[in-house]
Amino acid sequence: MGKVEKKLQDMGIIIPDVPKPAASYIPAVQTGKLVYTSGQGSIKDGILVYKGKLGKDLTVEEGYEAAKISIINCLAILKGHLGSLDRVKRVVKLLGFVSSVPEFDQQPYVINGASDLLIKIFGEKGRHARSAVGTNILPFGTPVEIEMIVEVE
Amino acid sequence: MGKVEKKLQDMGIIIPDVPKPAASYIPAVQTGKLVYTSGQGSIKDGILVYKGKLGKDLTVEEGYEAAKISIINCLAILKGHLGSLDRVKRVVKLLGFVSSVPEFDQQPYVINGASDLLIKIFGEKGRHARSAVGTNILPFGTPVEIEMIVEVE
Amino acid sequence: MGKVEKKLQDMGIIIPDVPKPAASYIPAVQTGKLVYTSGQGSIKDGILVYKGKLGKDLTVEEGYEAAKISIINCLAILKGHLGSLDRVKRVVKLLGFVSSVPEFDQQPYVINGASDLLIKIFGEKGRHARSAVGTNILPFGTPVEIEMIVEVE
Numbered sequence: 074m075g076k077v078e079k080k081l082q083d084m085g086i087i088i089p090d091v092p093k094p095a096a097s098y099i100p101a102v103q104t105g106k107l108v109y110t111s112g113q114g115s116i117k118d119g120i121l122v123y124k125g126k127l128g129k130d131l132t133v134e135e136g137y138e139a140a141k142i143s144i145i146n147c148l149a150i151l152k153g154h155l156g157s158l159d160r161v162k163r164v165v166k167l168l169g170f171v172s173s174v175p176e177f178d179q180q181p182y183v184i185n186g187a188s189d190l191l192i193k194i195f196g197e198k199g200r201h202a203r204s205a206v207g208t209n210i211l212p213f214g215t216p217v218e219i220e221m222i223v224e225v226e
Numbered sequence: 227m228g229k230v231e232k233k234l235q236d237m238g239i240i241i242p243d244v245p246k247p248a249a250s251y252i253p254a255v256q257t258g259k260l261v262y263t264s265g266q267g268s269i270k271d272g273i274l275v276y277k278g279k280l281g282k283d284l285t286v287e288e289g290y291e292a293a294k295i296s297i298i299n300c301l302a303i304l305k306g307h308l309g310s311l312d313r314v315k316r317v318v319k320l321l322g323f324v325s326s327v328p329e330f331d332q333q334p335y336v337i338n339g340a341s342d343l344l345i346k347i348f349g350e351k352g353r354h355a356r357s358a359v360g361t362n363i364l365p366f367g368t369p370v371e372i373e374m375i376v377e378v379e
Numbered sequence: 380m381g382k383v384e385k386k387l388q389d390m391g392i393i394i395p396d397v398p399k400p401a402a403s404y405i406p407a408v409q410t411g412k413l414v415y416t417s418g419q420g421s422i423k424d425g426i427l428v429y430k431g432k433l434g435k436d437l438t439v440e441e442g443y444e445a446a447k448i449s450i451i452n453c454l455a456i457l458k459g460h461l462g463s464l465d466r467v468k469r470v471v472k473l474l475g476f477v478s479s480v481p482e483f484d485q486q487p488y489v490i491n492g493a494s495d496l497l498i499k500i501f502g503e504k505g506r507h508a509r510s511a512v513g514t515n516i517l518p519f520g521t522p523v524e525i526e527m528i529v530e531v532e
Contacts, residue, residue, distance in 0.1 A: 096334035097341035098356035102318050104260065104377045107410065109319045112357030126328075165408050166415045168321075168474075168526075170359050175432075175515045181402035188403035203404035204418030204526045206476050207516035209328045210360035220321075220357045224410045249487035250494035251509035255471050257413065257530045262472045265510030279481075321474075323512050362481045363513035373474075373510045 077158035080194045081148075091153035092116060092146045095212065100150040107165070108154060108223050113146035114215030115139035124214040127207075128177025131216050136171065140186030143169075143219040147187075155225060163224040164191050164201040170218045173207035180205040187219050230311035233347050234301075244306035245269060245299045248365065253303040260318070261307060261376050266299035267368030268292035277367040280360075281330025284369050289324065293339030296322075296372040300340075308378060316377040317344050317354040323371045326360035333358040340372050383464035386500045387454075397459035398422060398452045401518065406456040413471070414460060414529050419452035420521030421445035430520040433513075434483025437522050442477065446492030449475075449525040453493075461531060469530040470497050470507040476524045479513035486511040493525050 074082070081088060091100055092113060101110045115123045115138075123139040125131055131139065144167075152158050169184035171177075184205035191199040211218050227235070234241060244253055245266060254263045268276045268291075276292040278284055284292065297320075305311050322337035324330075337358035344352040364371050380388070387394060397406055398419060407416045421429045421444075429445040431437055437445065450473075458464050475490035477483075490511040497505040517524050 096356075096358070097338045097345060098320070099353045100355070102316065102353070102355040104316060104318050104375075105258070105411070109355040109375075111355045112359065163408065163410060165410050167404070168357070170357075173516050175362075178516055178518055178520050180516075180518045185403045192403060200405045200408070202406070202408040202415040202417045202526075203402075204474070204476075204524060205402070205518060206418065206514055206524055207518070208359055209362040209515040210326050210331055210333075212331055212333045212358060212360070214331050218357060218359055220355075222410075222415075249509075249511070250491045250498060251473070252506045253508070255469065255506070255508045257469060257471050257528075258411070262508040262528075264508045265512065321510070323510075325513075361512055362515040363479050363484055363486075365484055365486045365511060365513070367484050371510060371512055373508075 075157040075159040077194055086145060088152050089149050091149050101154045106224050108225055110147045110150045110221045112218040112220040113143045114218050115142040117142060121215055123216050125216055126172045126174050127183060127216060128174035133179055133182050136183035136216055137186035139217045140184050141190055143217045144187035144190055147219060147221040151223060160226050161223050162226050163198045164195060165224055166222040167201055167203040168220050169205045170208050170211055172211040172216045180207050228310040228312040230347055239298060241305050242302050244302050254307045259377050261378055263300045263303045263374045265371045265373040266296045267371050268295040270295060274368055276369050278369055279325045279327050280336060280369060281327035286332055286335050289336035289369055290339035292370040293337050294343055296370045297340035297343055300372060300374040313379050314376050315379050316351045317348060318377055319375040320354055320356040321373050322358045323361050323364055325364040325369045333360050381463040381465035383500055392451060394458050395455050397455050407460045412530050414531055416453045416456045416527045418524045418526040419449045420524050421448040423448060427521055429522050431522055432478045432480050433489060433522060434480035439485055439488050442489035442522055443492035445523040446490050447496055449523045450493035450496055453525060453527040466532050467529050468532050469504045470501060471530055472528040473507055473509040474526050475511045476514050476517055478517040478522045486513050
């Protein structure tokens with residue numbers, strides 16, 4: 074088991090199997106040293122753990138947990154692609170969408186659920202650029218969708 | 227005529243002229259081996275073929291067709307930039323926005339209109355990472371907007 | 380003072396200090412020759428200069444100014460990262476989100492506030508690929524959020 078996965082295990086986080094794409098695409102593509110993941114929702118074992126919109130169905134704390142699940146799915150994809158998460162040299166960029174009612178404007182605090190986890194497990198190389206935006210609806214009712222770009226060794 | 231364009235022609239698809247940007251930007255920029263296209267709507271000959279929102283004005287099938295038109299516009303841009311679509315080495319990434327009422331959550335099935343076409347014409351190298359998200363409104367009422375990153379030879 | 384900054388000064392634009400991230404991320408990450416900025420809103424000195432949604436609270440002209448402020452924040456980040464804006468070799472890509480009521484579909488004219496400024500100060504190398512989309516809400520009520528990819532020397 075790699076260092077990063079050991080750290081995740083110590084935090085009680087088990088990397089799931091690679092999430093099955095919901096449609097005609099694949100989980101990740103590498104070009105040069107960059108790996109792009111597909112957008113991931115807050116799904117576990119094929120079921121949405123959180124569903125609905127921030128500002129109506131979910132609190133910021135629940136959104137934070139949903140973002141954590143989304144990024145764990147991104148990590149599962151990376152592990153599937155790279156063999157080991159220790160091969161991640163740098164987390165480059167996140168783009169995070171938060172399903173929101175038109176008045177909810179705390180998206181950054183939701184996407185922190187993903188960013189905080191990355192910094193905890195990768196340290197300095199987990200620090201990334203990021204955009205967090207709201208939207209009126211996301212696929213199948215997921216409250217959060219996150220895509221990720223990483224640089225690999 | 228290149229192989230990829232021949233395949234498109236056999237499917238009855240003619241690559242249009244490069245869509246004229248609606249504003250102060252250009253259709254594509256290359257950096258190293260990556261080409262980034264600007265976001266494309268479901269426009270043909272300067273006119274929106276489909277207009278409106280999923281869940282109200284358009285069925286999923288119509289949205290699927292709209293996504294197909296958007297990606298054909300991305301291909302037109304690539305052809306304009308590269309000379310031939312045969313120079314595409316790999317489709318890396320799509321980001322697809324679907325104009326949706328707040329209850330419509332089937333965005334992946336809409337953006338499949340783009341993904342399915344890419345796989346049909348490029349085969350394995352057409353398989354890509356992707357995010358599909360909803361939004362409340364897109365420019366000029368287009369139901370779909372798609373941007374694309376490809377790796378070139 | 381670099382050439383690009385001199386040009387900005389002649390236009391009456393002073394590059395501010397690097398905007399402090401609102402959450403757990405950093406302003407920019409470089410991988411190879413590409414620099415990715417985090418998404419920037421229309422904030423100046425820690426305060427939102429424009430707030431609200433296009434089609435309700437702001438005119439297109441005000442949105443255009445808001446986009447200008449967002450891209451100046453991106454430039455501040457780049458200056459902080461690169462030392463001098465003269466090291467920008469090419470503006471590659473913008474992704475611009477516009478907080479909009481569901482009927483407002485003039486997002487491209489809003490994001491032009493960013494694109495026009497880039498072309499004015501960088502000339503040919505300021506020409507970029509771009510997507511402009513609407514959304515129902517953005518962080519803390521910013522009307523515009525823009526992220527940027529540039530290639531550096």
